[in-house]
Amino acid sequence: MARPANVTTKAKTKxxxxxxxxxxxxxxxKRRLILEEACHLFYAQGYEGTTLDAVAERLNVTKPFIxxxxxxxxxxxxEISERGIRLCLTAFDEVMTTDGPPLTRLKAMVDRVTxxxxxxQEYIAVYQREEMNLEPDTARAIRKLRKAFDTRLExxxxxxxxxxxxxxxxxxxxxxxxSGLMSWTANWFQPxxxxxxxxVVVQTQKMVTHMVVTPKQETSx
Amino acid sequence: MARPANVTTKAKTKxxxxxxxxxxxxxxxKRRLILEEACHLFYAQGYEGTTLDAVAERLNVTKPFIxxxxxxxxxxxxEISERGIRLCLTAFDEVMTTDGPPLTRLKAMVDRVTxxxxxxQEYIAVYQREEMNLEPDTARAIRKLRKAFDTRLExxxxxxxxxxxxxxxxxxxxxxxxSGLMSWTANWFQPxxxxxxxxVVVQTQKMVTHMVVTPKQETSx
DNA sequence: TATTTTATATACTGGTGGGTAGCCATGCAA
DNA sequence: TTGCATGGCTACCCACCAGTATATAAAATA
Numbered sequence: 001m002a003r004p005a006n007v008t009t010k011a012k013t014k015x016x017x018x019x020x021x022x023x024x025x026x027x028x029x030k031r032r033l034i035l036e037e038a039c040h041l042f043y044a045q046g047y048e049g050t051t052l053d054a055v056a057e058r059l060n061v062t063k064p065f066i067x068x069x070x071x072x073x074x075x076x077x078x079e080i081s082e083r084g085i086r087l088c089l090t091a092f093d094e095v096m097t098t099d100g101p102p103l104t105r106l107k108a109m110v111d112r113v114t115x116x117x118x119x120x121q122e123y124i125a126v127y128q129r130e131e132m133n134l135e136p137d138t139a140r141a142i143r144k145l146r147k148a149f150d151t152r153l154e155x156x157x158x159x160x161x162x163x164x165x166x167x168x169x170x171x172x173x174x175x176x177x178x179s180g181l182m183s184w185t186a187n188w189f190q191p192x193x194x195x196x197x198x199x200v201v202v203q204t205q206k207m208v209t210h211m212v213v214t215p216k217q218e219t220s221x
Numbered sequence: 222m223a224r225p226a227n228v229t230t231k232a233k234t235k236x237x238x239x240x241x242x243x244x245x246x247x248x249x250x251k252r253r254l255i256l257e258e259a260c261h262l263f264y265a266q267g268y269e270g271t272t273l274d275a276v277a278e279r280l281n282v283t284k285p286f287i288x289x290x291x292x293x294x295x296x297x298x299x300e301i302s303e304r305g306i307r308l309c310l311t312a313f314d315e316v317m318t319t320d321g322p323p324l325t326r327l328k329a330m331v332d333r334v335t336x337x338x339x340x341x342q343e344y345i346a347v348y349q350r351e352e353m354n355l356e357p358d359t360a361r362a363i364r365k366l367r368k369a370f371d372t373r374l375e376x377x378x379x380x381x382x383x384x385x386x387x388x389x390x391x392x393x394x395x396x397x398x399x400s401g402l403m404s405w406t407a408n409w410f411q412p413x414x415x416x417x418x419x420x421v422v423v424q425t426q427k428m429v430t431h432m433v434v435t436p437k438q439e440t441s442x
Numbered sequence: 443t444a445t446t447t448t449a450t451a452t453a454c455t456g457g458t459g460g461g462t463a464g465c466c467a468t469g470c471a472a
Numbered sequence: 473t474t475g476c477a478t479g480g481c482t483a484c485c486c487a488c489c490a491g492t493a494t495a496t497a498a499a500a501t502a
Contacts, residue, residue, distance in 0.1 A: 045353065128408075181401060183405075184405060188401070
């Protein structure tokens, strides 16, 4: 009988604090494999266009195998989406712990986050496209995370405006635009295409800088 | 028997050049109603999440009714997508026929296109999200149109760079970013929300201007 | 008014795919 | 060498939905 997929809560075994939880690690690894392959197919063929049989086939396993690691299809999508936004959020926060003038931090943030988005392009693209296939509760939670990102970005912009580094009329709008600009790359970027990831990152950085900086104060070029 | 949906080619009746083609107009009107309702549901629940029965119900008709105006579900999606991008393209071209310096035309374009995008938000959003549910050929055709938009925008930017009005390193990238910024509004804008459409348009215009203009040359504020 | 044509509905089919019940192979413990 | 746990597989079910064959009402035509 397929065990209930309570693998989510890792280290379910007794608190044997000495040895590693090998079982758990293997489980997590398998979950990861499923997630990656599913994401790949969702990206290429859409969520509804992808059958779990197809995912299983690519992994040379069967559908019940998947069902012993995920409760259902939607849960896979949830993990993809969550990963997508969580990565961005943590990266953002990490950059914010550094200090330096707003522009420096903004640039660093754009660098880190855009890099991340390109590295995890499929996750991000799927997450953006398939939001409505999430269960309503989950969708709400994810949207909240997304919003948190924009809000924090807005704060940073406010800071810059206050100290005169930025020239922005509506920081809320600018925040949406900037995060949009970064997200957008996941939609059009093609690995192995005309532009390398690092070129995209650099150009995005420049665009963002242009968007916020007070003309006279713009530094290097 | 359900007639083959050859309603697409309008004015199928004999070339009676005197009277109006009332039949055809009614047909077109019905197609339009179906399209709007379908788009609305696709927007709210996704393409695969929407059954044609549901569309029919909302219109107080039945599924075969729809099938006598559209060959299949994908054709409806095609028309939605095509409408989405076609609107933008024609608006762009229309603006380009006017003359004036690049910045003026760019601003006018952003105004017109963003307005259009907000007015047709559902079409645009569906078109962006559901691209992969189109038949491969159709998808290619649509992508081509999208690309045409970016290319023409790039040309305008090149012009501006040549005459010194714009300060852009990579006009191709800037074009993608700008069209991305405008498209993005269709994803987050909420009618009746905090910002009115015209505010969004104005702010988008400012963002775009910031992105391209050479600092010293920026005019009004 | 009889007859054909058009427009729409009722009622079905066939394929598909998410999800599951229950079986089997392997390994480990006693 | 039996018994139990683990982990996966075979085989199935059933809801759902795109698409269709056929009936019927309304309108156009004669």
